[in-house]
Structure formats: structure tokens, C-alpha cells
Amino acid sequence: MSLTIYETIDDIDFQPSYPAKGRDTGSDGRLIWEDSDKKGTKVVIWKAEPGLYVIPARDLDETFVIIEGEALCSLNESEPVKITTGSIVHIAKGVAITLDVSKPLRKVATIVLNP
Template sequence: MSLITHVSANETLAPGLDSEEGAKSFRRLIWEDNGAAETATKVAVWIAEPGVYPYPPRDLEETFVVLEGEALCSLGGSEPEKIGPGSIVRVPKGVAPWLKVLTPFRKLATVVPKP
């Protein structure tokens, strides 16, 4: 893997979670530490078409920066907040994130599993 990565590049995209309405999302792994796969820290880009993307609570922490697009974001059933370019969101372990993507969306996320 190159030491220089462009988060706007769309090569090597893998399918991500589909929205409730069937819209598509894609992900691209940027970096993974040398730990065991289930405990490795990862950095990835996530790209999504407009739609609602609910996630179950997870055994990991995620911090992401919105690079483009706008969405409504709710953490653990909180009141949705509008996020957009430059927004930084921290999703604690065990909290269910919910995104209603309003415009084509791209984020850079760091995921840290917590066994």
C-alpha cells in the first residue's frame, strides 16, 4: 500500500451497507495496523448515495471526518444533527450510529475495535 493516498480516488472500492431504500454505499481501506484482523485499527473512506443508513451498536469506536456531502446524524437515538464538510463525529463503543445521507457523501473514518 502506498504511503500517499488520495481520499477522493474511487479505485478499489468494495460494496458497503445498502440504505433502507436500496441506495448504495462503498468503502475503501486506506490503512490497517499489523494486529489480528478482529482487533486491527483501520482507516477507511466511506462513500454513500442519499438514503438512510442505520447501523447496530458495535464493539468498536469510530471517529470520522466528513469530506463532502451533507447528512443528518444520530448517535444512540439522539436528536439528529446536520453534518457536512469539516464535521468530526465520534461514535463511542456500543452506540448505534444512524445517518440520513442528503447529498452524495464521503467520509474518512478511523475504526478502533474494543474486544
């Protein structure tokens, strides 16, 4: 078994992700790892430019750590909470999230597709 090292700051292998409200672009994602059957768990890096990201409820659990940037975060239209470097957020299956990104944001997320 070999050791694979990923640098979260590297801007390689990113694919377009959710657009910011009112734009066609805004965020990108990079797959770091997924389980062998590609049906259960993934680790990704997501980066977003300032803007409003409204992500509908999904059929998955996600836990992420902010490694750079700042945003206001609300789940299912709750009161927004400021998140910044070091914040850890859990989004349960079926919960919508809104991120109002004020400073370029980068997060590392673990996604469980079949919770």
C-alpha cells in the same frame, strides 16, 4: 520506509458496505491502512449516496471526518444534527448511528476494533 499518498476522491478498491434503507446498495468502503496484526485499528474511506443508513451498535469506536457531502446524524436515536464538510463525529463502542444522507457523502474514519 516509503511514503504512500492516498487521494480521498479516487474511486478505486471500494467494496460494498451498508445499503441504504429500502435498497440493496448505497455505500462503499475502502481500506486505507490497518495495524500489522489486523486486530486493532483501521483507517477507511466510506462513501454513500443519498438515502437513510441505519447502522446498529457495534463492538468498536469510530471517529470520522466528513470530507464531502451532507447528512443528518443521530446516535442511539438522539435528535438529528446536520453534519457537513469538516464535521468530526465520534461514535463510542455500543452506540448505533443513523445517517440520513442528503448530498453524496464521503468520510475518512479511524476505527478501533478493541477499544
